[in-house]
Amino acid sequence: MPNKSERRALRSFRRSAKGTNMITKEKKHAKLRCAICDALLHGVSHGQSKAGLAKQSKSQKRPTGVFAGILCATCKRMIISEAAKVKSGMKTLQDTDVRIRNYMAQIEKKVSA
Numbered sequence: 001m002p003n004k005s006e007r008r009a010l011r012s013f014r015r016s017a018k019g020t021n022m023i024t025k026e027k028k029h030a031k032l033r034c035a036i037c038d039a040l041l042h043g044v045s046h047g048q049s050k051a052g053l054a055k056q057s058k059s060q061k062r063p064t065g066v067f068a069g070i071l072c073a074t075c076k077r078m079i080i081s082e083a084a085k086v087k088s089g090m091k092t093l094q095d096t097d098v099r100i101r102n103y104m105a106q107i108e109k110k111v112s113a
Contacts, residue, residue, distance in 0.1 A: 029047060032069065034075055039072045
């Protein structure tokens with residue numbers, strides 16, 4: 001009896017001289033989305049199996065930059081401006097949105113370092 005992962009796998013069959021062979025295919029990875037606004041992220045590879053991603057170079061696997069591969073450009077800009085307002089004293093941390101406070105703390109660490 002095959003296990004559950006084998007039963008759910010995408011299968012294709014190939015006929016050969018020795019008999020019919022079953023080949024399982026891995027599912028494609030979905031496109032990555034922004035953690036805040038759920039927009040599609042650009043510059044991040046998708047749609048390949050783990051082996052396909054492993055063959056890529058480091059710069060092809062993930063973009064470099066602040067929150068690259070996590071947040072979209074508009075959310076990143078908004079978080080940086082909110083962090084600057086908190087640092088200058090125009091706003092308090094409690095006045096900001098709850099979803100972005102963690103990212104603002106990370107920006108504070110990068111700026112102070």
